[in-house]
Amino acid sequence: MSRIQLHPPVVNPASLGKVAVLFGGSSAERDVSIMSGTGVLQALQSQGVDAFAFDPAQRPLQELQTEGVDRCFIALHGRGGEDGTVQGALELLKIPYTGSGVMASSIAMDKVMTKRIWRFEGLPTPDWRLVASAAECEQALVALGAPMIVKPAREGSSIGLTKVTDAAQCAAAYAAAAQHDPEVLCEQFIEGEETTCPVLIVDGEAQALPVIRIVAPGGNYDYQNKYFTDVVQYLCPSGLNADEETEIQRLVVRAFRTLGCRGWARADVMIRKSDRQPFLLEINTSPGMTGHSLVPMSAKVAGLSYEQLCVQLLASASLDALQR
Structure with missing residues (x-):
């Protein structure tokens, strides 16, 4: 599975019609979205697509x-x-769009619901507690052990995330997460190597792209380091042995299918140092497309340029109703 080779899409740009690239919006990730959307827009226009920017905010x-x-x-x-x-609104407007449909998008955005489904399906994900106060956060630390990750249940890009090592940090960690979401997730920290793996629908089948291993200074892969510095190392090829890479790819494809995703996504996986067991952290159904983003990096190793990737994703745009 790890040796997938992608081929440039054979698409007549005129057949894609008039295209709106939706970016900006009003979420906490607006700035990252603007970077992603600007890159996508320029890529599509460079390929002759009739595309323009559209900010729903x-x-x-x-x-x-x-x-x-x-x-x-x-x-x-x-x-x-x-x-x-947005997916639901586009369904009502009958305008095809890239990525997952309404239900998969909604579930994947909610880390707790995602973990519940994965756990039910027998997929490995770190233990967790959903908490509603700083006191419950302290109780979760006792149950899960230190270190522990505290983060909003429905945010991305490491926004509001804190790594907690003792009970004295719980109140501040809870407050940092709760300012973004009333549902706060406490998650067992997996000591080991951080990886991520994109999934792309190719010829109607979910295919895992090459795994990327992430090496951040001090293990601090936070919002700033993700998007605004060059201190993080992204290794693709990952340097993992072939069996480990294949197992991660198999796992993320199962995670993708279990949630009913379509089009593309990117799953984050930790490899536990003690026994090399992989654990699914979360799945992103609208991955970043910035200069630091990981799906384009992985696709390039598999033979697809940024511009070709954008065209392929756009060509896959559809409505949920057309999938049934």
Whole structure:
């Protein structure tokens, strides 16, 4: 599975019609979305696609219909963009869009619901507690052990995330997460190697792309280091042995299918140092497309340029109803 080789899409740009690239929005990830969307827009235009920018925070979505848009590339991140709400609106407007449908988008955005489904299906994910106060956060630390990750249940890009090592940190960690989401997730910390693996629908089948191993200074892969510095090392090829890479790819494809995702996604996986057991952390159904983003990096190793990837994703745009 690890040796997948992608081929450039054979698509007539005119057949894609008028395209709106949705980016910006009003979530906490607006700045990252603008970087993603700007890159996607430039890539599509460079390939001859009739594409233009559309910011749902500045224009009502109904204007997509009056503009005569044929399909949308969703480059929105966070709530209001990848949580099923925009997807539902586009379904009502009958405008095909990239990525997962309403239900899969909604579930994947909710880390707790995602973990519940994965656990039910027998997929490995770290133990967790859903907490509603700093006191419950301290109780979770006792149950899960230190270190522990505290984060909003429905945010991305490591926003509001804290690594807790003792009870004295719980109140501040809870407050940092709760300011972004009333549902706060406490998660067992997996000591080991951090990896991520994209999934792309190729010829109707979910295919895992090459795994990326992430090496951050001090293990601090936070919002700043993700998007605004060059201190993080992204290793692709990952340097993992072939069996480990294949197992991670197999796992993320199962995770993708279990949630009913479509189009593309990227799953984050930790490899436990003690026994090399992989654990699914979360899955992103609208991955970043910035200069630091990982799906384009992995796709390039598999033979697909950033521009070709954007065209392939756009060509896959559809409505949920067309999948049934």
